[in-house]
Amino acid sequence: MDLLLSDRTYVVTGGSSGVGLATVAELLAEGACVATCARDGDRLTAAIADVAPDAGDRVLAVSADVRNRDDVAALVTGAVDRFGGIDGLVNNAGGSRMAPLWETSLADWHDELDLKFAGVLNTVDAARGHLAASDAASIVNINAVLAKQPETRLIATSAARAGLLNLSKSLSFDLAPRIRVNSVLLGLIDTGQWQRRYAESGDARPFADWEHDIVADRGVALDRFGRADEVAAVVAMLLSPRSSYVTGTTVEVAGGVSRYV
Template sequence: MDLHLSGRTYVVTGGSSGVGLATVAELLAEGANVATCARDADRLAAAISDVAPDTGERVLAVAADVRSRTDVDALISGAVDRFGGLDGLVNNAGGSRMAPLWETSMDDWHDEFDLKFAGVLNTIDAAREHLGRSDAASIVNINAVLARQPETRLIATSAARAGLLNLSKSLSFELAPRVRVNSVLLGLIDTGQWQRRYAASEDPRPFAEWEHDIVTDRGVALGRFGRADEVAGIVAMLLSPRSSYVTGTTVEVAGGVSRYV
């Protein structure tokens, strides 16, 4: 199915690994132009070269911290200058803070909310004027099922994710009708972090057995971790003009992990 993304321009934050990198690759494969960023310029350049070695003229990779408005302004203006406009934005930069409540300092709370909120608001504010000129503008905020189903082991991240989900709904009204805003809620996606946790666990069993215990404990209906490319396809669809009557909604890519209706 043609998603009508060819020739359009998208910005993807946090593009050096995982879901961000998979999304960059997916959009490039669909014929789109992509500007992406990460804090580590060398790592980003190497990652983009690996997934898209023959699309150099259609990709712009820059070092940027989404918490810095100066960095974000440079990212957005660079995309517009290079490709002539902007059709969509994927707010993917982020992370998880593994710590229970009383081991989470107030500085940790500030840092978590700064990343989840400033990182999204900076990019949207910098991009919204340009997006308003597109005939199919779309924003996708990458979030997590933690937004609806908090984990005590990820208490600050859970709270920040819930706030971002609420903010995303508000943004869908604030930016309508010119710009659509949707959320993708991730479950247990193997973006490399699970491989690292497996290695750190020093579990003598094969990875598949270790994985099975985790997904069983978490109640993942499909019985496995998800893949970054499985997320990227959904993101591309939400960016696509084919989703032109979809805004203010959430799509879970979580293998059936949610315990709510």
Template sequence: MDLQLADRAYLVTGGSSGVGLATVRTLLAEGARIVTCARDGSRLADVVAAAAPDAADRVVTCGADVRNPDDVNAVVAAAVDRFGRLDGLVNNAGGSRMAPRSQTTLDDWRDELDLKFSSVLNTVDAALPHLRHADAAAIVNVNAVLARQPETRLVATSAARAGLLNLSKSLSAELAPDIRVNSVALGLIDTGQWRRRYDESGQSKSFADWEAEIADDRGVVLGRFGRADEVADMIVMLLSPRASYVTGSCLDVCGGVARYV
């Protein structure tokens, strides 16, 4: 199936690893042009060059902190300067804060909420004038099942994810019909961190057996971790004009771990 992405231009935040890097690769494979950013611009440039050596003319990398509006404005300007257009965004920047409420300070709460919201609001504000000129503009916000299924060990992240899901729904109504806004909600995804944990654990069992054991403990019905490329495929489909009648939706990419209906 032709996803109709060739020669369109997309901004992917957090493109130096994991889901962000996999999304860059997948979009490039579909013929799209990419601007991607991360806080460590030098590392990002090296990683993307290694991942897509034959697509250098279709990729721009920028060092940027998505919490800083000036940084994000510069990234969007670089996209438009290089490609003359911007057709969509993938808001992927952000991590998880592993701590219960009793160990989460007010500054921790502020930092977590700032990252989850600023990373989306700044890119949307900077890109909006250009997206309004696109014929099939789309935004995909990378979220987590924590948004609907909170974890007490990740209390601040769970709350921030819930807020981001609500914000995404509001944006889908505000920006319609010109711009579609959707989310993907992730479960346990092996973006390299799980492999590192396995290596550090000194396990005698194979990674596959160790992975299956954790998946079973967490209630992942498919019995394994997801892969970054499996997430990227869903993100790219939602960006595609093929998903032209999908907005305000949240697609679970979690191996069936979600317990909500």
């Protein structure tokens, strides 16, 4: 099915690895133009060259920290100047803070909340005027099932993601009817973070054996980690004009990990 993304322009934050990079690759494969950012500009450029070597002038990659309003404004302005406008935004920049409650400092809480909230509000504020000029404007906020199902080993991240889910719902009303806003809730996705945790664990077994123990402990129905490209496909559908009557909702890409209705 043609997702009608060709010749449209999308901004993707956190595009140097994992879900962000897979989303950039998916959108470019659909014929779209993409502006993306990461704090490490050299790593971002190298990553895009690896997954989309023929993208040419359809991709704009810049160094930016989404917590910095000026950085984000420059990203959006660059996208508009290069491509003539923007049709969608994927708020993907972020991460997880692995720490229980009393090992999470107040500074850690501030940092986590700043990343989850300012990282979205800065980009939405910079982009909303341009998005309103599109006939198929869409925002997708990458979140996690932690937003509905707290994890004691990720206490600050769980709370921040719950707040982001609430904010996303508010944005869907505030920006309607011109701009749609939806959330994608991730489960255990095999990105660089999991590879790093495996390496840091010191487990001598193959990654697949370590993975099996993790998904069994978390109760993942499909009995495996998800892949970044599986997330990107759902993001592309939510950005697509084919999803023109979908806003204010969540789609889980989590392998059946959720234990709530």
